[in-house]
Amino acid sequence: MLSRRNPQLNSHGELIHLLSIEGLPRAVLTQILDTAGTFLSVNDRDVKKVPLLRGKSVFNLFFENSTRTRTTFEIAAKRLSADVINLDINKSSTAKGESLLDTIANLSAMHADMFVVRHSESGAPYLIAQHCAPHVHVVNAGDGRHAHPTQGLLDMYTIRHYKRDFTGLTVAIVGDIVHSRVARSDIHALTTLGVPEIRAVGPKTLVPGDLGAMGVRVCHDMAEGIRGADVIIMLRLQNERMSGAMLPSAGEFYKSYGLTPEKLALAKPDAIVMHPGPINRGVEIASSVADGTHSVILPQVTFGIAVRMAVMSTIAGNQA
């Protein structure tokens, strides 16, 4: 089969869409993190705006609800001086039977410059990137179980902020990994940036053995998984998975895999605890840990704005 070019890069290897971390060179990731660093100070200014996307229209296309993620993209775009239009599509056009590509064609006709897409199906942003006008950029804001690349990048920013260097780290990702687009993006980013030990921790229903092929060590025992870790990334357990065939109950999950102060004591003394939010207190993480000195959950949110500004300004500056 013909090897096709990674659709998120142009012929010069520059980023034109952000669809997945997978396949991106380390230099591209590092450059986005560096750019994000310069934007952090913008967020501290009185006038929190730079003119990089002035006159551009950014459409937030959320085929799946997420007020939080949508808001962070909206803030990031507005701080770049873009015009932002929010569309919760599951409530409007698809309910009337309009196809995904018809929606995209209509919005393109309104001279959109960038689509920020969240969709419940893995790969949907690829379809959109293939079918939109050449000048339009696509940012994947989470597709099915596949990828959430801006979350992955903000997690990397956070780790670099606290740990400086990736090459000596042990990172444990804990919880519902099989259904997690955040975990997949984190794993690709961590391997690309040179983290030598990435552990995927959880029961066999949520952490299948196939994950080993992504370059992680699969651990079904929580103590083994977090022992000596520098970074612990806890994942959100979705309500619908808390009891059923995947898990018997949220309580039992907490007992085995919830991050309590006792379990956290197994990690390095200076370990950081991360979570993509929103957190389920007492399900995957104890309140005392979420609010404790190791937690960097709130700084993650702050960094997220700067990282999304960096992603949007980077891809808008590159032409297909």
Add this chain to the structure above:
Amino acid sequence: MKILIRNGRVIDPASGRDETADIAIASGRIVGIGAISDFPADRSIDAAGLVVAPGLVDLAARLREPGQEHEGMLESELAAAAAGGVTSLVCLPDTDPVLDEPGLVEMLKFRARKLSRCRLFPLGALTRKLEGQTLTEMAELTEAGCVGFSQVDVPVTDTMVLLRALQYAATFGYSVWLRPQDAWLGTGVAAQGAVATRFGLSGVPVAAETIALQTIFELVRATKARVHLCRLSSAAGVALLRAAKAEGLPVTADVSINSLHLTDVDIGYFNADMRLTPPLRQQADREALRAALADGTIDALVSDHNPVDEDMKNLPFGEAEPGATGLELLLSLALRWGADAGLPLAQTLARVTTDPVRVLGDAIGSLASSAGRLVEGGVADVCIFDPAAEWPVTPDRLASQGKHTPFAFASTGMALPGRVRTTLVAGTIAYEAA
């Protein structure tokens, strides 16, 4: 009309004949094979440099009629069959309405006969509306022209119903065509494995196939029913089939051109043309399927033709409708497999001619003795092709209404070997290359 095919390389896989010869055809039958000099032909076809083979017999093609005419129509899809050298095909009952009434089958047979492009052998539904609860009127359906009974892609979840269906079919000697897939494990959109895990696509484990196979084999032991296993997809499934055949169970099997040539890696960047049922598995599976087809453990290669329209493919991978067009690719993909495997041409062609006819058995009546073969006195269903010609698959130029195929030149960059020049069905020309 009297037709003389001259100087072709005549290959009849059933008898092993492979020699340069002429073929004389009159009144729809082959009247002579050899050096023929005094035949008063109305039409003479120069086949020098070409292969003259039996018309292909495809055990799995969806024509999307009745009910899904936007996806394909009898006329276009039978034209596609003829263009692909396919002279007999088995069509599947998952139409709308489902082929569970004799009247529907008769209408389909009648319309196909009027088009006279390809012989049509419908499978009837095994259960009414394919709901897996009530048996269809199998005797009536057989009288109307059904050659067997199938659930297509809808597994019977109630094992008691499956047992009864096999018992009933075995009573009358009807064959039952089942795709081995567990209803619960089979709900994913890609094969379970590293690719599905990486892409975040829900996976179908190999156990979906092997559990279903084990169940079917147990029921075959109990009922002695004749079962044809459709679209095997895994190495573990092949191993179970091999053991079942060694035991002497009355089972046969096929594999699709897609599973024979592709793996899940070909999904690339969520290419919906690779959304197929069964899902593409890994390389070890593909190698096992290829070896099993070569040694005859798998009896037949099928196109698994399923025209899917643009709107149903231009969707995210998991929402896209499974299926690919295949009738016009069957010959070329058989030839490519045969060349890769280093098989003699006759053995390659056997898997798309005489072997599928053996699977059909006496369900096709007197045709059983001559369809898929080139024999004097037999029906003149013939495929004349150029084995040296290579062609790039250009979907827009296919006769089928289905324009989606994983083998399009634009995505593979590879041309396919073998081009059909002329197709004859019952001694009349069904297709001629421009």
